[in-house]
Amino acid sequence: MVQQLGFLKETPSQTAGPYVHIGCTPNFCGIAGVYEADLGVMMVNDKTLGERITLRGHVFDGTGTPLRDALIEIWQADSSGLYNSPSELRGAADPNFTGWGRCPTHMETGEFVFETIKPGQVPFKDGRLMAPHISMWIVARGINIGLQTRVYFDDAKAANDQDPILMRIEHKNRVQTLIARREGSTYHFDVYLQGDEETVFFDV
Amino acid sequence: MSNRKPETGAFFQRDRQWHPPAYTPNYKTSVVRSPQRALLSFDNTLSEITGPVFGHSILGELDNDLVHNFAKPGESAIGQRIIVHGRVVDERGKGVAGALLEFWQANAGGRYRHKREGYIAALDPNFGGCGRTITDDDGYYRFRTVKPGAYPWPNGVNDWRPAHIHFSVFGHGFAQRLITQMYFEGDPMIWNCPIVRSIADKTAIEQLIAPLDMNNTIPMDARAYRFDIVLRGRRSTLFENRLEGN
Numbered sequence: 001m002v003q004q005l006g007f008l009k010e011t012p013s014q015t016a017g018p019y020v021h022i023g024c025t026p027n028f029c030g031i032a033g034v035y036e037a038d039l040g041v042m043m044v045n046d047k048t049l050g051e052r053i054t055l056r057g058h059v060f061d062g063t064g065t066p067l068r069d070a071l072i073e074i075w076q077a078d079s080s081g082l083y084n085s086p087s088e089l090r091g092a093a094d095p096n097f098t099g100w101g102r103c104p105t106h107m108e109t110g111e112f113v114f115e116t117i118k119p120g121q122v123p124f125k126d127g128r129l130m131a132p133h134i135s136m137w138i139v140a141r142g143i144n145i146g147l148q149t150r151v152y153f154d155d156a157k158a159a160n161d162q163d164p165i166l167m168r169i170e171h172k173n174r175v176q177t178l179i180a181r182r183e184g185s186t187y188h189f190d191v192y193l194q195g196d197e198e199t200v201f202f203d204v
Numbered sequence: 205m206s207n208r209k210p211e212t213g214a215f216f217q218r219d220r221q222w223h224p225p226a227y228t229p230n231y232k233t234s235v236v237r238s239p240q241r242a243l244l245s246f247d248n249t250l251s252e253i254t255g256p257v258f259g260h261s262i263l264g265e266l267d268n269d270l271v272h273n274f275a276k277p278g279e280s281a282i283g284q285r286i287i288v289h290g291r292v293v294d295e296r297g298k299g300v301a302g303a304l305l306e307f308w309q310a311n312a313g314g315r316y317r318h319k320r321e322g323y324i325a326a327l328d329p330n331f332g333g334c335g336r337t338i339t340d341d342d343g344y345y346r347f348r349t350v351k352p353g354a355y356p357w358p359n360g361v362n363d364w365r366p367a368h369i370h371f372s373v374f375g376h377g378f379a380q381r382l383i384t385q386m387y388f389e390g391d392p393m394i395w396n397c398p399i400v401r402s403i404a405d406k407t408a409i410e411q412l413i414a415p416l417d418m419n420n421t422i423p424m425d426a427r428a429y430r431f432d433i434v435l436r437g438r439r440s441t442l443f444e445n446r447l448e449g450n
Contacts, residue, residue: 007437010435011411014400014403019320019370020308020370022318029319030319035334039258061236075251085254087253098256139383140237144234145220145224165249201243
């Protein structure tokens with residue numbers, strides 16, 4: 001026998017199930033009066049710095065059907081590349097930007113919509129700048145452990161080409177699954193759980 | 205949040221053999237919702253090391269009391285009154301302070317308050333089914349609720365979920381984000397459930413089963429179940445190279 005390291009095991013994940021709204025967005029599913037508002041609905045206010053954008057899209061299953069019972073969360077830096085988090089030691093982020101948003105997909109159309117801002121660039125471990133991106137986490141009935149991915153922007157091609165994470169993707173034809181398409185002030189980002197266009201998901 | 209200096213190390217690699225895999229055909233919905241390609245693995249960057257943290261100011265007085273937070277004044281939810289309590293720690297055993305927990309569940313008859321729910325069991329007009337709390341400086345939390353019922357679900361011809369409470373947990377980094385379910389000691393339905401059995405390791409399943417805790421009951425009021433939650437641990441940054449410019 002040797003000494004024991006004594007680390008604990010992470011609590012295993014279980015699916016969020018079809019009723020995730022009850023716990024995470026009760027007002028959205030008609031349970032009014034318990035919480036004033038659902039968390040993560042508002043990421044910005046009148047004073048938030050940066051370029052206003054809308055991020056919208058769907059999550060498609062392997063048959064091409066949009067998920068109408070998914071919950072999406074996003075996490076991103078402010079317009080100068082700082083996170084509104086105690087673990088952010090590089091400086092104080094914009095106090096008028098939470099950086100975190102939560103949106104259930106629409107119960108009929110399956111669409112998610114976030115009103116946010118374009119994030120600034122955040123350094124990689126070695127100091128290189130990562131391209132502007134939004135981290136995304138997807139849970140739903142039938143998803144046993146939350147899926148992590150990122151949203152990049154199609155009008156930041158030079159930065160995307162140098163991004164340390166996008167450069168790690170071996171099959172270059174899959175890089176485009178992480179790049180949102182701009183149309184006016186809206187970015188469209190669809191997630192594919194399976195198939196030829198399957199989104200690149202992360203183990204991070 | 206406490207006054208402790210925030211930690212900035214990357215999180216331990218997630219043990220994906222311990223968690224359920226994406227594709228678990230006995231849980232049918234997973235079949236078309238499971239990614240099939242290999243995940244892209246990389247060490248945490250600032251985007252994963254950081255995460256949103258919520259202050260106690262978001263909490264209402266009854267947020268951690270599901271017996272009363274949806275009930276009419278003077279009334280309360282029907283069912284066996286229980287306290288669920290425990291500690292949120294990381295894989296190093298360190299308490300996770302300021303962690304937001306959200307929970308949701310069926311009522312005592314096994315019925316959810318949701319438009320997509322079709323089970324014939326009655327709704328309880330005094331039970332909403334949601335609650336939340338934030339851990340204290342040592343990582344402890346507690347809430348009051350009623351014990352949820354088991355309920356049937358359309359997977360197999362006659363599949364029933366064991367009684368369970370769903371938990372959504374925020375740690376300090378976005379990579380710690382976790383959703384799971386708590387089961388109750390002694391429930392024979394646990395071992396038949398296709399969702400439970402999406403987890404391969406029996407020890408991992410047992411980590412989701414809360415024991416009855418008679419030492420934390422409130423006599424003549426509520427029994428108690430203890431449910432500890434473990435989030436990913438952080439690596440030390442003591443010997444890591446500083447970022448340029450820091």
